[in-house]
Structures are given as structure tokens and as C-alpha cells.
Amino acid sequence: MGDSIISHVMLALLATTVMQQQTDNSATNQDEPNVVIIFTDDLGYGDLGCYGHPTIATPNLDQMAAQGMKFTDFYSACSVCTPSRAALMTGRLPIRNGMWGNRRVLFPNSPGGLQQSEVTIARALKQVGYETLCVGKWHLGHHPEYLPTSHGFDQYFGIPYSNDMEVEKRGDPPLPLMENETVLEAPVDQTTLTKRYTEKVVSYIKEKKDDSFFIYYAQTFPHVPLYASKDFKGKSRRGLYGDVVEEIDWSVGKILDTLRQEGLAEKTLVFFTSDNGPWLIKMLEGGSAGLLREGKGCTYEGGMRVPALAWWPGTVKAGSVNHELASTLDLLPTVAELTGAKLPQDRSYDGFSMVPMLEGTGPSKRDHMFFYRRNELYAVRLGDHKAHYITQGAYGKTARKLERHDPPQLYHLGHDPSEQHDISAKNPEILSRIDQLVKDHQASLDPPPSQLDRKAEKPKS
């Protein structure tokens, strides 16, 4: 696959052409909502008050849930950062968009990134006249051709990869804070990041209140190392991890307040979720998956089931709890349906529009979920059943052993959300149905090369 900027630009033009051919409504429609996606980093299923955490106080997110919809069975698309983000942005599994690898995420010395042939939510929304802003951690490639501003965002303000990725012996550069393609500050002062992200989002909302806008606010935290501003440090009963989550809670509150003050609440969908489960090996600096098994990095529920809240006063029913299956993969088709943005039809998507759930007009169109690690399918959920073909935990020595299961382990996630009681022996017919689903899925795949395992062809300037 070509690696120069020119070939990427050509691919981008091609994708744009495909979309325009399929677009019959590219004008801005005042009825189409603004979209704000708030994507936290390593926040666990059990880390919010409204998901049962006893000592992290999240009054703003609890109120967001009370005024909107709380999902109990919402998944990130992968248990680690880069592939999870790539899937959210494209509505496609990492195995389709190339953002998988034995190096499980991008590093400062990685040459790869999200290909221009991929259409992000931002680029799709540009086609229908949206203003687009990316704030926070990108982690889909830090070279110019992969940055947010090369993927449909008018503006970018944030860090290009994880906040722990400044490893001296690897020769990493100081962690930069970027504005568009420019380094503003390096190393970035992380203690004020949440405040600065919040200010950027708030001022953008005020500035664009008469336009249609899309904001992708990808929080740097609670990924370690943890930093809270002086207003929050030392305030939470949960210690520094709680301070950081409580500052994120404050940030979300400021954003919802701004939308209300600007009269935009009823025309803005705000979706809050996390990129994967809690990083348990970080001990007290990692979060909690609540009653779910395991955490970040693995395909048990704790690795990929995440908190998710939808807020859109007047459309999303206040105080609703949604127990259906949904995923970050579904955000792109949801936003496309809401805004009239057309997606290229020359590729497979893994998402399903959540519009019927959000509007209360029908059930989820999703009945399954695939759980990948690298390019291997580890587990599959179909309805309430989940089959584990391969398991590999992340927390505790024995748990980290990779085990292949034939027949797969089978859990009923309704009866047994903590994945404790293997019921495979008594349910061969369910396993057959899941096997068939896997066959159909695998037949649909034509995996591109890994972007994460790419080696630098020549030193970057």
C-alpha cells in the first residue's frame, strides 16, 4: 500500500467522489442535530456513580443519565486504544480498517495510521455541511497524513497518542500538545489538560451555535499517568484516580450547561462512553469494571463493555435504561442516519444505526458483537450468549495465559454477567449458531495489512 502523502490524498479524493456520487442531500438541514461524542480513555464499566461506584462522585454524569439514556450493554470495539478509536471513527472493525497489529496500538515510533481510504464520522459530516472539531487524544497516527485535520476535522486541539508515551530509552519525543498540525507545547502540562480541553469545547460551541457542528472530545484520562488540576487534586475519596474522573465529570457538566445556555440542548446529541475497560494492572491508578470480569486488554466483558450515556433532551427519553446491545461501531451509522450523511457503499460496515433506540421507536438492530484481539477473533456475543474461542486475561499471573477452547466456553451474560459459569456442555445448538455467525463474518473479511506493525521505511524528518 502506498505510503506517501500524495497517494493518501488521491485515496481521499476517491473516497470523497464515491460519497458525493451517493449523496442526494448535501445541504445543511436545520433539523439535523449537532453531535458531541465524549470518549474517555480507560474508564471502567464500574467507575461512575450511575454505574454503582461508591466513592467516585459523578453528579454531572449521573444527571446526564437521569436526563437521558443509560446503556447497560454497550461495547467499545476493541479492548485497547488505537483499534477502539479507529472502529468508532469508521464504523468498521480494526480487521477491516487495518488498525490492528501485534503491536496492539500505535507508538511514537510507529509510521502507520488510519488510511485516507477510510471515511471518518468527521469526513462524512463535512459532506453535509457540519463544522468539525477534534479535541484530545487522537491515536490514529501522528504523522501529518493521519492527523485529525487530514481526516475531516476542521480543527484539532490535543495530544496525538497516549499520555504515557514518552519513553526516553525508546527515543520518544516529549509529549506534544498540538493545534491542528502544529506543536503548541512539549512536553505538555498535563495538569491543565482537562481544563483546556473543556475551554476549547465550550468556546467552540458558542462560536458555532448557529451552525451544525460535530465535536469529538477524546479525553486523555483516566489513562495513566493521572493528572488533575489543582481544583480537583486531592478532592475525591477515590484518590487521584477519582480526582481525575471527577474532573472529567465536571468537564461534561460544563459542556451540557453550555448547550443549555446556548439553547442547543434540544438539537444536540451528546454521547458519552469509553475506549475500553479499566487498566487493572495499574492497581489503584486503574479503574473498576464493577461486576464484570477482567479489564483493558482482554476480551472478557470487563475489557470491552463500557459506560455509555446518550443525552438529547426532547428526543432521548429522560431516565431511560437501555439493556440492548450497542457499540461504538454504531456511532457512525447513527450519526449518518441523523444527519443525512451518505457513506460509501464500496465496503463493509460493522455498525448498526442506534436511531430507533435513541428515538424510542424500535429495538436495537444489533444482535451480536465480535471480540477481537489483534487479528484473531477471541469471542462472540450473540443475544445473551457469549462464546470464548480463546481467552487471555490481563490481571494476575494465571489469568494472562492464552487458552484455546474447543468447544468454546459459553456464558449467558444475562444470568451471569460476571462470566463465571461455563454452560457450553449443555448448549451445543447455541454454539452451532455462533459458529455459523463466525463463518459468515469471516467470509466477509478481506483484511488489509496491519498499520500498527508497519516498520518505518526511512527515518522521518
Added chain:
Amino acid sequence: MGDSIISHVMLALLATTVMQQQTDNSATNQDEPNVVIIFTDDLGYGDLGCYGHPTIATPNLDQMAAQGMKFTDFYSACSVCTPSRAALMTGRLPIRNGMWGNRRVLFPNSPGGLQQSEVTIARALKQVGYETLCVGKWHLGHHPEYLPTSHGFDQYFGIPYSNDMEVEKRGDPPLPLMENETVLEAPVDQTTLTKRYTEKVVSYIKEKKDDSFFIYYAQTFPHVPLYASKDFKGKSRRGLYGDVVEEIDWSVGKILDTLRQEGLAEKTLVFFTSDNGPWLIKMLEGGSAGLLREGKGCTYEGGMRVPALAWWPGTVKAGSVNHELASTLDLLPTVAELTGAKLPQDRSYDGFSMVPMLEGTGPSKRDHMFFYRRNELYAVRLGDHKAHYITQGAYGKTARKLERHDPPQLYHLGHDPSEQHDISAKNPEILSRIDQLVKDHQASLDPPPSQLDRKAEKPKS
């Protein structure tokens, strides 16, 4: 201690005399609220939607939380049934009221029960003119002198001990449903118990709406064996356990609806909680403690920290989350303060009034919690720290081993609610403070004989 009915009656008269001497306001006051305590059996910390359970749908309890106060750090007074109930009813630890034993609860062949010298919430409220009803599982003695109607309740409708206590080889009688002192039905049809309990509570509220009333509704479930009515059986995604909890949720909803319909919402405090943590060894028929360690029967958090909701529209702030320490031991002093009921001053209490928390006028008066098993103090919480002098889990072979710790294990429950990271080595001064608290506590004790280990002196007629 005397065992005949006559000596119990004499003690009761004595206690009443003591109370009357101290009572300066025994008339009913219209400003004093009705009190409804709903006490579930073996419901775990993680088993309600508002505490993060993904597949048990509890819309009524979630709404109760949204309209009232949700406690994150509320404890039952013991990790098993009988002593937990005795403590709630008397505001005194089992080590003080005699309801402890090597037999950890009462059985159908137990001769003992709650002594007449103890003053229950019901008897205290009779002194200030309340009508009193006990519905459900009593488990504080099933012989006549120990039944609810001998302990201050005008009426009783329920089962006298746990719903699994009909063991043929032990010669147990069929499980009875009782009305006052009379067996109505034996064995009781458990499938309709929740419905019948609910009907009884609802009709009592309607009947007594012009009086002041106290209802103690001690649910039989979700203690095993699990039974749901045909309206609920097979309906929950969580299986039979979920069916049963969802029927309890319905029951609570009916009670709150009735209070609203009768215009009593603003003059009734409804308090919902559980007698101990989930019975984990029952596997899928037991509940979940969420992120807390262990369950029923042990002194880790999962054994004794329980869901707790307070509802009193107009007084308890809607949607509030209370992170302070509180306990079922606090219900008696709370109710006494709210109603003007006076308590005998010739004994020690272990409760603290929660009125400041409920009314939003001040913090919890409780800064510690004792965790007993039988007559041994296993653990102590002081502020956010918890010291384990003895540990003995309930779930898993290795966990069941009794271990004594010197120095005690120490956990910071704020930072580490799952009790994973022992910090005793670095905190000798905190351990000293807890040691002193233990010494002061133990100096205040004068334990009466165990009622649970009493042997029958002669066959009961």
C-alpha cells in the same frame, strides 16, 4: 436468664415503665412521619439498576433513588439473617442483644429468640401512638413470646424464619405462613408471597391513612429457594433470581404509588435495604455484590455493605447520593428522633440518628462500623479505613479458611472499595487509632448469653 413467658412479660413491663418515665411527649403528632422499612433478604450491593446491575431491571427502585437518597456506604449490622434483623429492630449489636451464636441464625428447632427486655422500633413507636404492622420474614424467634405481636407489632403477616428452613431429616415442620400468632397456611405457597405481602401493606396503608403508622416489610426473597409469581417468572434477563428481584421492585413501586395516591408521600419515610450481602455459594441463584469483595456470611464488604434508599418527598432531597457511613443500627435512633419516641436509657446503643443526613442539615454522626461474626469482632471500619483482625471468606475453598492477622490487614475503602491492597505496613498510626476504638468498644460490652445456641429445655408442645 429466665425462660418462661411470665418472666418475659415482666421484663417487657419493666422496659415499658422505664420508657414511660422518660417520655414527655407520648401523644401522636401529625408532623411525625409514617415509617416504612422495606428489608430484603440476601439482596447484594450490586443487584439493583441504580447500583449498576446490567440485567436486573429495577425501574421502581431506580425511581425511588431518583426521587430520594441513595447510600453508597450503608451497612447491615451482620452478615447473616437473625443477628442482622435483631440489630435493626433494637439499634444494638447482636453481642449486646444476645442474638449471636455458633449456630449463626435461628432454626425451626431453636428455642431462643429476641428477649422481651429488648425494645424494638415497633414497641418504641407504640409509645407515641403509632399503628404497627410487620409483614414478611421475622426470624427473631418463632415461639409465641418472640413473635412480632410480642414485640410491639399490632399485626403480623408472614413467615417466622427463612424460606429454606424446612429440612425433613431435622424434623422441621412445614414452612408456615402466619397471621399474628396463628398458622394460616403450611406449607406456604411461596409463589404468591410477594403479591400477598404487597396486598397486605397496600391495604394497611389505605386503612391507616389517617393514623401514624410503622410498617416493617421484611421480604422473604431473594433468599433461596427463589419463587416468583406467574406475572414475573421467566421475565427477567437475569433468570429466576432477576424475576424475584423484579417482583420485589414491582412491590416497592406499588407501595410508593399507594402512598402518593393516598396523599401520604410527604409524610412518610420509606427506607429500603437488605439484611446482608448476596449468597454467593448459591451460584446463579445468589446475587452480586458488584465491585465489593465476597458476600453473605463474611465480614468483607460484600457481606455487609448493602443497597439502601431513603424516600420522603419534600424532606429527603431528590436524586441525592450519600457517601457517608450509616447502618441498619441507625434506623431505631432515626425513627425515635423523627417521632419523639423515647428509648430506655439503661443500656448501650450502637446506632446514630440519620436525621441530619435525611434532612440535609448535617453530616453523619457515625464514623465507624464494627464487623462481627458470632461474638468475635472480625473487622472495624473507621472513616475510610478498615482493619481486618480476622478474615474468613465464604466463596471458594481457599477463601473459607479462617485467618488471624497481627497486625490486622488494612484497606482504604475510598481508594480501594474492593479490598485488594493491604496498606497496614505503612499505616501504624491508623491501626493504633482503630485498636483504641476496639478497646473502648469492648470495655462497653456485657454480653448476655447466646439466644441462638440455646438448647431446648423441654420439648415444645
